[in-house]
Each structure stands twice: as C-alpha cells, then as structure tokens.
Amino acid sequence: MWLYIVRRMILxxxxxxxxxxxxxLLVSALPVTERLTAVYGDPSPxxxxxxxxxxxxxxxxxPGAPNKQPCSNPVYQRDLHDLGLDxxxxxxxxxxxxxxxxxQWGTVSNHSSAALLIPSIKGLPVIxxxxxxxxxxxxxxxxxxxIILVISIPLGNLAxxxxxxxxxxxxxxxxxxxxxxxxxxxxxxxxxxVVIGVGSNTxxxxxxxxxxxxxxxxxxxxxxxxxxxxxxxxxxATSYPxxxxxxxxxxxxxxxxxxxxLVHGMYWLALDTIIRMILxxxxxxxxxxxxxxxxxxxSMLEVMNLDFVRTARSEGIPEQTVIKxxxxxxxxxxxxTVMGLLFAFFIGGFPIIEDVFSLNGVGLMLAYSVQNxxxxxxxxxxxxxxLLFTFIVVFANIIVDVxxxxxxxxxxxx
Amino acid sequence: xxxxxSDSISNASSPAPLRRGRRPNPQIEQWKRTWYFxxxxxxxxxxxxxxxxxxxxxxxxISQPLPWDNLNQFCSTNQGSGAPNDCxxxxxxxxxxxxxxxPPHAGCYQTPISYPSVVPPTxxxxxxxxxxxxxxxxxxxxxGSLYFSIFQGLLxxxxxxxxxxIAIVGGGAIAGLFLGAISxxxxxxxxxxxxxxxxxxxxxxxxxxxxxxxxxxxxxxxxVFGLAPTDTKVLLLILGFMAVWWPxxxxxxxxxxxxxxxxxxxxxxxxxGGSRGRIIARHIVPNSVYPVxxxxxxxxxxxxLLIAALIFLQFQLFPxxxxxxxxxxxxxxxxxxxxxxxxxxxxICYIPWWQLVFPGLALFLYAISVNFLADGxxxxxxxxxxx
Numbered sequence: 001m002w003l004y005i006v007r008r009m010i011l012x013x014x015x016x017x018x019x020x021x022x023x024x025l026l027v028s029a030l031p032v033t034e035r036l037t038a039v040y041g042d043p044s045p046x047x048x049x050x051x052x053x054x055x056x057x058x059x060x061x062x063p064g065a066p067n068k069q070p071c072s073n074p075v076y077q078r079d080l081h082d083l084g085l086d087x088x089x090x091x092x093x094x095x096x097x098x099x100x101x102x103x104q105w106g107t108v109s110n111h112s113s114a115a116l117l118i119p120s121i122k123g124l125p126v127i128x129x130x131x132x133x134x135x136x137x138x139x140x141x142x143x144x145x146x147i148i149l150v151i152s153i154p155l156g157n158l159a160x161x162x163x164x165x166x167x168x169x170x171x172x173x174x175x176x177x178x179x180x181x182x183x184x185x186x187x188x189x190x191x192x193x194v195v196i197g198v199g200s201n202t203x204x205x206x207x208x209x210x211x212x213x214x215x216x217x218x219x220x221x222x223x224x225x226x227x228x229x230x231x232x233x234x235x236x237a238t239s240y241p242x243x244x245x246x247x248x249x250x251x252x253x254x255x256x257x258x259x260x261x262l263v264h265g266m267y268w269l270a271l272d273t274i275i276r277m278i279l280x281x282x283x284x285x286x287x288x289x290x291x292x293x294x295x296x297x298x299s300m301l302e303v304m305n306l307d308f309v310r311t312a313r314s315e316g317i318p319e320q321t322v323i324k325x326x327x328x329x330x331x332x333x334x335x336x337t338v339m340g341l342l343f344a345f346f347i348g349g350f351p352i353i354e355d356v357f358s359l360n361g362v363g364l365m366l367a368y369s370v371q372n373x374x375x376x377x378x379x380x381x382x383x384x385x386x387l388l389f390t391f392i393v394v395f396a397n398i399i400v401d402v403x404x405x406x407x408x409x410x411x412x413x414x
Numbered sequence: 415x416x417x418x419x420s421d422s423i424s425n426a427s428s429p430a431p432l433r434r435g436r437r438p439n440p441q442i443e444q445w446k447r448t449w450y451f452x453x454x455x456x457x458x459x460x461x462x463x464x465x466x467x468x469x470x471x472x473x474x475x476i477s478q479p480l481p482w483d484n485l486n487q488f489c490s491t492n493q494g495s496g497a498p499n500d501c502x503x504x505x506x507x508x509x510x511x512x513x514x515x516x517p518p519h520a521g522c523y524q525t526p527i528s529y530p531s532v533v534p535p536t537x538x539x540x541x542x543x544x545x546x547x548x549x550x551x552x553x554x555x556x557x558g559s560l561y562f563s564i565f566q567g568l569l570x571x572x573x574x575x576x577x578x579x580i581a582i583v584g585g586g587a588i589a590g591l592f593l594g595a596i597s598x599x600x601x602x603x604x605x606x607x608x609x610x611x612x613x614x615x616x617x618x619x620x621x622x623x624x625x626x627x628x629x630x631x632x633x634x635x636x637x638v639f640g641l642a643p644t645d646t647k648v649l650l651l652i653l654g655f656m657a658v659w660w661p662x663x664x665x666x667x668x669x670x671x672x673x674x675x676x677x678x679x680x681x682x683x684x685x686x687g688g689s690r691g692r693i694i695a696r697h698i699v700p701n702s703v704y705p706v707x708x709x710x711x712x713x714x715x716x717x718x719l720l721i722a723a724l725i726f727l728q729f730q731l732f733p734x735x736x737x738x739x740x741x742x743x744x745x746x747x748x749x750x751x752x753x754x755x756x757x758x759x760x761x762i763c764y765i766p767w768w769q770l771v772f773p774g775l776a777l778f779l780y781a782i783s784v785n786f787l788a789d790g791x792x793x794x795x796x797x798x799x800x801x
C-alpha cells in the first residue's frame with residue numbers, strides 16, 4: 001500500500017512541473033510591465049512609473065517612450081534583476097518553478113478589478129488572499145456534495161432497478177434539466193424568487209430569521225453593520241466579534257466560518273452560516289447531480305447483471321435485500337471515484353454561484369479578478385488561482401486513487 | 415421481479431437475415447438497426463427534432479443577407495429636444511409617448527413612459543422588419559452597443575452558437591482521436607509521453623485556462639493572422655477551449671483502443687490474414703469511435719453554457735457588449751433583470767421577462783436536446799444496453 005502511494009506521488013512531480021511550464025509560457029508572453037505588476041502590485045515603492053495608466057508618450061521619466069513602455073531606468077533595471085527577468089529563459093523557468101512551489105505567487109495589483117471591488121485586498125500577497133477565501137468554498141463544496149450524495153445514490157439505484165420505466169425517465173429528465181440549465185440562470189431565478197417571495201428589501205440577499213435585511217456576517221452586506229438582532233437578539237452585539245477580521249472576510253482560528261462559530265460557542269451563528277449556504281448548495285447540486293446519477297445508475301445496472309446477484313436471487317433472498325446488500329454496496333466503488341473528482345472540481349470554486357449569492361469564496365475572488373470590463377484583469381490572482389486549483393485537483397486525484405486501491409485489492413496488487 | 419436482461423436478444427450478435435436474390439449491405443443494415451432503436455426512444459427523437467429545428471434556423475439565418483453589424487435595429491431618440499438623434503437610415507427610433515397620444519415623430523416606436531428605452535413585447539411587426547416578436551433593448555445600454563430585438567438576436571445567434579460549439583468540439587475531438595489512437599496503437603514511450611501531457615492538461619482548470627489565453631493574447635495584440643478583432647476573439651476562444659478539450663477525447667479513445675485491440679474479433683481478423691491497415695480501418699476504429707460521438711454530442715451542448723458563464727462573469731469575450739450569441743444574450747439579460755428588480759423595490763415594477771426567457775429557453779433547449787440525443791445514441795449504439 002505504501003509503495004503504491006509513493007509510486008503515485010512520484011508520478012505527480014512531472015504533472016505539477018508540466019502545468020507550471022504551461023503557465024510559465026503564458027506568463028512569458030505578457031509584457032514585462034504586466035509581469036512586474038503581477039509581482040509587486042502597484043504603485044510600488046520599487047518603480048511607480050513602470051505601470052502608470054496616465055503616462056502619455058513623451059512624458060514621464062522616460063522621454064519618448066510609448067505608453068506603459070519601460071526604458072533604461074535604474075529602478076526598473078534593478079527590479080528586472082531582482083525578478084531574474086534579465087536572465088536566460090531556462091533560468092527564468094527555474095525561478096518561476098521555485099517561486100510557484102514556495103507559494104510566492106505575487107501581489108494583488110492596486111488598479112486591478114479585484115482590488116477595485118474589494119479594497120481590503122490591495123497589495124496583499126495572492127496566497128494570503130486565497131487562503132482567506134478558500135475555507136468558505138470548501139464548506140460550500142462539502143454541503144453541496146452531501147446534498148448530491150443523499151439524492152443521487154437512492155435515485156440512481158431506483159432508476160437502475162426500474163430501468164426504462166417512468167421513474168427512470170423522470171430521473172433522467174430531471175438530471176438533464178439540471179445539466180442543461182445555465183447555472184447563473186437558475187441561481188438568479190432562485191434568488192429572485194426568494195427576494196420576491198420573502199420580501200427582503202435589499203435585493204440579492206437571503207433573508208434569515210437572525211439577520212434581517214440581508215446582512216450576512218461572511219458575505220457582503222448592503223446595510224451598515226451592526227444590524228439589530230442579527231446576533232440572534234443575544235447581547236445586542238454592536239460590532240464584529242474579535243475573531244472575525246477584515247470586515248468579515250476571514251475568521252480565526254481555523255478560517256472555516258461554521259467551525260469557528262462553534263469554537264467560539266456561537267451555535268446560532270454556525271446554523272445561520274449553514275442556512276445561508278443551503279440555497280447555493282441546492283443550485284450547485286441540481287446542476288451537477290446528472291453526473292453522479294448517471295454513474296450510479298450505470299454501475300448499478302452492470303452489477304445487477306453479475307453472477308453473484310443472480311446467485312443471491314436464486315437463493316431466495318428478498319429482492320430488496322439483494323438490491324441493498326449485494327448490488328448496492330458493490331456498485332459504490334465507481335461512485336467514490338466520481339465523488340472525489342467532483343469534490344476537487346467543486347473546491348475549484350463556483351464563480352457564478354458565489355457571485356450571485358455574494359458568498360466570499362475563491363470563486364467570487366476569481367470572478368472579480370477576471371472582470372476585464374470593470375478594470376485591468378489581475379494576472380497575479382488569475383495565475384495564482386490556476387496554481388491553487390491545479391494543486392487541489394492533483395492531490396484529490398491521489399487521494400481518490402489511494403481510496404480506490406484501499407477498497408479494491410486488484411488495483412493495488414495488480 | 416423483473417426478468418433478467420438478456421444480451422442474446424440483441425440483433426447485433428445474430429447474423430442479419432439474408433433475403434433471396436441480393437446480399438444486403440451490412441453497414442446499411444447496421445444504420446437501419448441503430449435508427450430502429452433510436453426511433454423507439456421518445457426523448458431521443460424529441461432531442462433530434464429540436465436540434466433539427468435549430469439547424470434549420472441557422473441555415474435560414476445564414477441565407478439572410480444580414481451581417482451581424484447591421485443588427486442595430488433601434489436607436490435612442492432626442493425626445494423632442496431638437497438635438498439630432500443618433501439614428502441611421504433604416505433604424506427604428508425609440509420614443510416615449512403614452513397610450514392614446516400622438517407620437518413625436520412618424521414611425522417612432524412606443525415605449526412605456528416609466529422606462530423610456532424599453533421596447534415591450536408586441537405581436538405587431540409593423541415598424542420592424544425583424545419578425546413577429548420585436549423584443550428589446552434596455553435603459554442601461556451604453557452608447558455604441560448594439561440595439562436589436564431579442565428575436566433577431568436569437569436568429570443571428572443560432573449560427574454563431576452552433577458554429578462555435580461545433581468548431582470547439584470537432585477540433586478537440588479530431589485532435590484527441592488522433593493522439594489517443596496513436597497512444598493506444600503504439601504503446602510504450604509514445605503512449606507514456608502523450609498520456610503525461612494529457613494528465614497535465616486535465617489538471618489545468620478549464621475556464622481559467624481559456625480566460626488566461628484570451629487575456630494574455632489580448633494584452634499583447636488585438637489581431638492575430640491579420641483577422642478582424644471579432645474574428646480574432648472568436649478564434650482565440652475556439653483555440654483556447656480546444657486546448658482544454660482534446661485531452662478528454664485522447665483518454666477516451668486510448669481506453670477504447672486498448673480494449674478493442676484485445677477483442678476476439680480482432681484476433682480472428684489477424685488470424686485470417688487481415689493486414690494491419692485493414693484491421694485498424696475496419697475493426698478497431700469503427701468499434702472505438704462511437705463513445706466519441708456520444709461524448710461529442712454531450713459537449714456540443716456544454717460549450718454555449720460555458721461561454722455564457724464567462725460572459726456572466728463580465729469577462730468580455732467579444733468586442734461588442736451585445737454580441738448576438740445565445741449565451742451572451744442570456745447572461746447579459748440576467749444582469750439587467752437584476753437592475754430592474756432593484757428598481758422594483760423602489761416602487762415601479764417593470765420586468766422585461768422576455769429578455770431572459772427567450773435566450774434562456776434557447777440555451778436550455780439546445781443543451782437538453784443534445785443530451786437526450788446523446789443518451790439515445792448511447793443506448794442505440796451499444797448492443798449491451800439495448801432491450
């Protein structure tokens with residue numbers, strides 16, 4: 001078993017290096033000024049003029065240079081040297097790989113769309129910002145995955161047992177509808193329905209008994225903090241608790257809002273956080289249930305044709321027991337694989353869902369950083385997210401493989 | 415208790431019945447059989463019908479001598495202030511006047527007083543050449559963007575949508591088929607190399623990769639291969655998506671080839687003296703290609719949804735905001751409905767539902783029809799799944 005894990009870990013190295021090579025090629029295609037911006041943010045103490053949107057040709061410290069174009073300025077030369085951009089390409093590649101592996105992913109640019117939308121992340125290291133936002137996404141992913149599991153396994157089994165009967169067709173139509181309905185459409189419709197139905201007067205915010213007027217502790221809120229009776233009417237809290245930092249963006253000690261609320265004994269707050277996540281989780285589940293449902297149904301169909309099920313039936317074991325104990329359990333192997341991959345995919349964030357529901361996750365951060373209509377795209381955040389999601393996917397693959405090998409001896413011994 | 419599914423019923427394993435006089439072409443027989451099984455699947459036929467309708471729409475749209483730039487059907491009005499309006503010849507002017515009063519200009523298109531530049535749905539086609547549903551543009555349109563009816567947008571959008579999704583999926587499938595087949599046939603070092611590259615590409619998040627490719631090229635240049643900006647963006651979009659799409663196909667085809675290569679009928683063909691080329695062309699490729707068709711038909715429906723997702727994230731893919739592509743129209747209308755709902759809370763409620771419903775319905779029908787068709791094809795092409 002350990003040998004298998006080590007073997008898988010060694011296979012991981014070329015993949016990670018390969019992904020970084022591809023991102024390196026793309027980074028290298030950027031203009032030098034953009035690369036400097038991605039590392040230092042701007043305006044930086046290093047070279048404010050390197051990226052200056054107001055600079056016009058013939059002005060600035062570099063007479064005659066076109067807009068945004070660097071010239072031989074001692075500060076600029078020093079920055080180039082510090083970054084190793086004056087080195088040959090293979091050396092630059094090595095520096096890039098080293099920086100990526102040591103989480104030196106650059107700085108959020110001051111002028112980028114993400115920094116304009118969330119001012120408190122200006123000039124911060126990308127890895128810090130992502131680590132604030134990741135726990136929220138993980139909680140959302142876990143909740144959606146739980147909903148998907150609870151629905152798709154029984155439904156998939158039911159569809160396989162009643163193959164091509166109305167139940168099967170209904171399950172198929174439902175899952176395909178979820179697949180075919182664009183996520184933003186469904187999310188907006190659900191939110192609109194809730195806003196209209198519940199009568200919250202602040203637009204896109206979910207009403208809960210604890211926080212009226214759509215104030216949310218971890219998301220954006222439109223009203224001013226504090227909202228009366230938002231803390232469950234307990235204690236009349238007037239500001240964020242000391243363990244919630246940066247206007248509700250992240251919390252200590254774990255960073256997971258629900259866990260932190262429980263750690264600090266605010267059970268109602270944990271419940272509130274979960275209630276806020278249920279609608280987005282349901283939307284996500286509806287959109288992705290088709291994938292798991294199809295796998296469960298097909299693997300169940302395959303298992304039901306196997307000899308041991310036939311034997312069990314011929315022994316006179318009740319049909320329900322055969323389906324549950326014999327067929328159902330043996331069809332779960334594939335389900336676990338798909339689930340692991342789905343989870344990795346989920347942690348990659350749900351830009352649209354988090355955007356619509358104003359949840360502070362990596363998806364929202366990603367959505368803000370690519371908005372090239374509201375400001376320059378933030379290359380440090382985009383490339384940083386790419387590296388983060390790659391790490392997550394690759395490690396999830398390994399965990400799934402190991403789990404699979406643990407469940408199925410043929411894999412680890414073969 | 416349901417009777418056991420039996421594979422021996424399926425016609426694929428029994429020889430085709432020989433009619434007297436002439437020997438039927440086995441391939442035609444195979445197609446007939448597939449069509450027979452497909453026909454019995456109601457959902458698949460519904461999907462095929464919807465898809466054919468869209469294809470007909472696309473053909474009609476292409477045959478119309480109307481380039482997409484001329485979609486600017488509406489123009490904003492001077493509202494009687496005496497200043498020149500920005501109308502071009504042939505455009506319909508949008509004015510504000512109440513019901514029962516006289517229009518300020520002749521041929522002016524009536525809009526509700528509370529929302530001056532919303533064109534409400536009407537069945538009258540009179541001032542517009544577009545068709546029966548002149549549905550329209552909104553208050554928040556920036557100047558210089560296109561004003562066109564949703565009906566025209568859908569009609570012009572169908573060929574862009576079909577073209578982009580087919581190009582992406584077709585290109586990805588061809589590249590994947592080629593590399594996957596090579597990988598499966600030759601094995602060894604070639605296989606290892608290609609599969610590691612596939613692993614690398616599968617680990618990169620899809621949407622992010624497309625975003626990065628487009629924005630990196632965008633920072634450097636606005637035109638590649640001397641193309642117009644619109645075509646450049648569309649080409650980049652297609653190439654970016656192809657780059658993240660081929661690995662799925664490569665892996666799929668390789669797996670199929672590895673399985674098919676070891677089948678008894680391939681061994682039999684080899685034993686009876688079939689050449690390598692014949693075995694590949696007649697046995698391995700036809701038997702490993704049908705999962706690719708199924709996957710392709712599934713993916714063709716996914717592409718417009720992904721484009722819509724990018725647009726919804728306000729990542730500007732196309733040079734103009736209102737590009738007549740279904741995903742774009744649906745995504746933009748969602749944002750606009752949001753603006754209207756905010757107004758709605760102030761007191762005046764005017765929700766242009768048609769903005770959202772028609773592009774959304776088109777996207778949904780397109781995606782779900784290809785899904786139904788793919789599901790039906792899977793059942794019809796795979797003898798083990800037939801009843």
